[in-house]
Amino acid sequence: MPRYHLWTIGCQMNKAESQRVAGLLSSAGYDQESRLDAADLVVLNTCVVRKSAEDRVIGTLGLLAGMKRKRPHLRIAVTGCFTAQDLKSLQRRFPQVDLFFGSGQYDTLSTWLEEAPEHAEPGCHPCLPPGTLEVVAQSTASSFVPIIQGCNNFCTYCIVPYTRGREISRPPEYIEEEIRRLVSGGTREIVLLGQNVDSYGHDLPGKPDLADLLARLQPIEGLSRLRFLTNHPKDMSNKLIQSMASLDKVCEHLDLALQSGDNDILRAMARGYTVDHFRRLVGDIRTAIPDIAISTDIIVGFPGETDDQFENTLSTLEEMRFDTVHVAAYSPRSGTVAASRYQDSVSGQTKLERLHRIEELQETIATEINARYLQREFEILVQGYKRGKWFGRTRTHKLVFFSGEDIQEGALIRVGISRTSPWALQGEVVYNSTI
Numbered sequence: 001m002p003r004y005h006l007w008t009i010g011c012q013m014n015k016a017e018s019q020r021v022a023g024l025l026s027s028a029g030y031d032q033e034s035r036l037d038a039a040d041l042v043v044l045n046t047c048v049v050r051k052s053a054e055d056r057v058i059g060t061l062g063l064l065a066g067m068k069r070k071r072p073h074l075r076i077a078v079t080g081c082f083t084a085q086d087l088k089s090l091q092r093r094f095p096q097v098d099l100f101f102g103s104g105q106y107d108t109l110s111t112w113l114e115e116a117p118e119h120a121e122p123g124c125h126p127c128l129p130p131g132t133l134e135v136v137a138q139s140t141a142s143s144f145v146p147i148i149q150g151c152n153n154f155c156t157y158c159i160v161p162y163t164r165g166r167e168i169s170r171p172p173e174y175i176e177e178e179i180r181r182l183v184s185g186g187t188r189e190i191v192l193l194g195q196n197v198d199s200y201g202h203d204l205p206g207k208p209d210l211a212d213l214l215a216r217l218q219p220i221e222g223l224s225r226l227r228f229l230t231n232h233p234k235d236m237s238n239k240l241i242q243s244m245a246s247l248d249k250v251c252e253h254l255d256l257a258l259q260s261g262d263n264d265i266l267r268a269m270a271r272g273y274t275v276d277h278f279r280r281l282v283g284d285i286r287t288a289i290p291d292i293a294i295s296t297d298i299i300v301g302f303p304g305e306t307d308d309q310f311e312n313t314l315s316t317l318e319e320m321r322f323d324t325v326h327v328a329a330y331s332p333r334s335g336t337v338a339a340s341r342y343q344d345s346v347s348g349q350t351k352l353e354r355l356h357r358i359e360e361l362q363e364t365i366a367t368e369i370n371a372r373y374l375q376r377e378f379e380i381l382v383q384g385y386k387r388g389k390w391f392g393r394t395r396t397h398k399l400v401f402f403s404g405e406d407i408q409e410g411a412l413i414r415v416g417i418s419r420t421s422p423w424a425l426q427g428e429v430v431y432n433s434t435i
């Protein structure tokens, strides 16, 4: 059996697409290989959202060029946002790559696999509309299901609208059918994905929105949990908040990117909301769903960000007390409005200091929030086993490590929490019968 190694970096959308690529490769007769240097086929699923991600892709391609010199039968395929560049120039720069295929372009991969790969011409073709995707992801305890591709927002720092194009929603019947298949194969939790899930459906007949989609999926038998990401603060509706509060399979967790706690920076980012709007939104969400956990994203060192503007972000984080903060230092991405119009004026050292100050603050906040889980029991979806411990997630998406007997991946069990930290919880199983 030929063996494939799948290398993925970037957002959840990439992880979802990698699940699909893995499904396709296994139905084409390939076995998974954990080592890059032992595979017959290496597929890189790439990201260029930050420069550091793009550098890793280029570094890995360099490594693979060396491997291919020693093992000429090695085949290399590249997908993801890195492929949204001029194909001819990609082929010139990376002659070691046998196939470039755009995100979601599974038909190209499939055709290439069917033909003898050693005779296949390198190529790249336009993406299929997402609704037509027939590839079903490999089934696991938790599966990602894309519901909308692309983004119409054009935040000034972001490359995604250029790499993934405009928004295209998948029809609800395709989504439901795929989820039914995943659930009958053992998946207990579905994570609906999109760059902006709040835009879902505006381009479909009848304009079904995310709340309508959740109501349609809720009755699926065997499905225990529903999540979705990422929400956009300017688009999240009261209807969605109410549907989260009323549908019992929808988990109490949200990813809501603030990006900055300063109105002038938010305007320069073209985010389309103010700090006050965000504050009211979070208040409405917490009133409707009191135990909800909220994660956010912050960019530090956006062009022109002053010390005072950064302090505004810090005090907003202190006030809002998120469960998790993903913080990144701004890096200009060629082709974006921010890269062409603004000077990257904040020094690398200042960006790093600001990043560390947010991490320090968040460590304190997360320590306090997670301490509230101590000596209480929670339903955990078991996701795997690592270094002598089982691990899984609460409905609020807290990572929990625990020990116990006769545990299976995909089971829903009850765990009593005996230790907490800012990053994870630890405990013991108190009730182990699949719920």
Ligand code: SF4
Binding pocket: 151, 152, 153, 154, 155, 158, 159, 160, 161, 195, 196, 232
């Ligand atoms: S909403 Fe903004 S940050 Fe998110 S993908 Fe779209 S353009 Fe990028």
